[in-house]
Amino acid sequence: xxxxxxxxxxxxxxxxxxxxxxxxxxxxxxxxxxxxxxxxxxxxxxxxxxxxxxxxxxxxxxxxxxxxxxxxxxxxxxxxxxxxxxxxxxxxxxxxxxxxxxxxxxxxxxxxxxxxxxxxxxxxxxxxxxxxxxxx
Amino acid sequence: xxxxxxxxxxxxxxxxxxxxxxxxxxxxxxxxxxxxxxxxxxxxxxxxxxxxxxxxxxxxxxxxxxxxxxxxxxxxxxxxxxxxxxxxxxxxxxxxxxxxxxxxxxxxxxxxxxxxxxxxxxxxxxxxxxxxxxxx
DNA sequence: GTGGCTGCAAAATGTTTGCACGGAT
DNA sequence: ATCCGTGCAAACATTTTGCAGCCAC
Numbered sequence: 093x094x095x096x097x098x099x100x101x102x103x104x105x106x107x108x109x110x111x112x113x114x115x116x117x118x119x120x121x122x123x124x125x126x127x128x129x130x131x132x133x134x135x136x137x138x139x140x141x142x143x144x145x146x147x148x149x150x151x152x153x154x155x156x157x158x159x160x161x162x163x164x165x166x167x168x169x170x171x172x173x174x175x176x177x178x179x180x181x182x183x184x185x186x187x188x189x190x191x192x193x194x195x196x197x198x199x200x201x202x203x204x205x206x207x208x209x210x211x212x213x214x215x216x217x218x219x220x221x222x223x224x225x226x227x228x
Numbered sequence: 229x230x231x232x233x234x235x236x237x238x239x240x241x242x243x244x245x246x247x248x249x250x251x252x253x254x255x256x257x258x259x260x261x262x263x264x265x266x267x268x269x270x271x272x273x274x275x276x277x278x279x280x281x282x283x284x285x286x287x288x289x290x291x292x293x294x295x296x297x298x299x300x301x302x303x304x305x306x307x308x309x310x311x312x313x314x315x316x317x318x319x320x321x322x323x324x325x326x327x328x329x330x331x332x333x334x335x336x337x338x339x340x341x342x343x344x345x346x347x348x349x350x351x352x353x354x355x356x357x358x359x360x361x362x363x364x
Numbered sequence: 365g366t367g368g369c370t371g372c373a374a375a376a377t378g379t380t381t382g383c384a385c386g387g388a389t
Numbered sequence: 390a391t392c393c394g395t396g397c398a399a400a401c402a403t404t405t406t407g408c409a410g411c412c413a414c
Contacts, residue, residue, distance in 0.1 A: 096368060096413055117403080132371045137404060139369095153291020156379080158403060171337045182335050186327070195346050199318050201307045203348035210331050212339035232388055232393060253378080268396045273379060275394095292404080294378060 095146075103127050104139045108149060109163045114170070114179045116158040152179065153207065171210040175217035182210060231282075239263050240275045244285060245299045250306070250315045252294040288315070289343065307346040311353035318346060 107123040144151040152160040169182045243259040257272045280287040286298040305318045
């Protein structure tokens with residue numbers, strides 16, 4: 093159950109922090125491979141996954157796409173652009189406890205947490221879509 | 229842009245309604261193949277997807293797992309068992325409009341909707357886990 | 365020295381796609 | 390007669406796994 097301190101782990105965690113904005117495992121790999129040319133994708137996947145399990149990172153699961161990883165641990169939410177896949181933070185002080193309490197009252201499940209992902213269009217894709225609509 | 233009325237489409241939609249509780253594409257395929265032994269998985273995937281796009285069904289995206297399809301169109305939410313993958317409804321009158329309005333105020337994205345999935349343990353898995361903890 | 369960690373390749377999973385044919389309109 | 394929808398197989402994207410050797414402890 094002990095955890096060894098390898099160069100790969102250090103470099104992967106550093107990469108997520110440097111990339112800052114919700115990189116996918118592939119993006120982390122591309123960053124890390126600059127420093128460690130022989131690293132394997134399997135190592136990146138394995139470590140991101142175990143760091144997420146241990147709470148060093150948050151995993152943002154995107155159905156039908158690659159998972160993203162977030163080095164920001166404070167409770168917040170995300171918007172996903174339905175056009176280009178851009179992922180951004182949303183900070184709501186919407187009380188987490190309330191949704192959890194409410195859900196637990198309404199369900200026989202023992203609910204521990206939840207994932208709230210908003211879907212919409214980023215400003216860039218919205219502008220393009222609006223311009224297209226103008227043409228007819 | 230027209231939509232032809234094939235036996236496959238009818239049977240697929242009927243299967244989702246009969247299975248009732250959030251079947252995956254694979255589960256729909258297994259049900260449909262009883263009636264149409266020659267149907268292809270591709271047809272099931274294609275039709276479930278297009279029906280979801282046209283609003284005849286709801287798609288519940290589960291990161292790292294198969295998407296589920298829901299024949300219930302009224303706004304509600306879902307709990308996913310972290311142990312066995314069971315998926316169940318949660319009905320909250322938590323006003324949809326409020327979360328959308330709030331999120332749009334806080335973000336530069338043009339947000340149209342959101343997906344809210346709770347994570348926890350179903351009563352069965354909870355009982356097993358509690359029993360294990362009793363043993364120490 | 366031991367056993368967790370790594371790199372590699374292969375497998376697994378869920379879904380999409382190209383293409384030729386057949387059936388709904 | 391059109392041409393959309395289907396079945397098939399292959400491709401695809403993402404992630405996991407088995408295994409032999411390596412290296413942090």
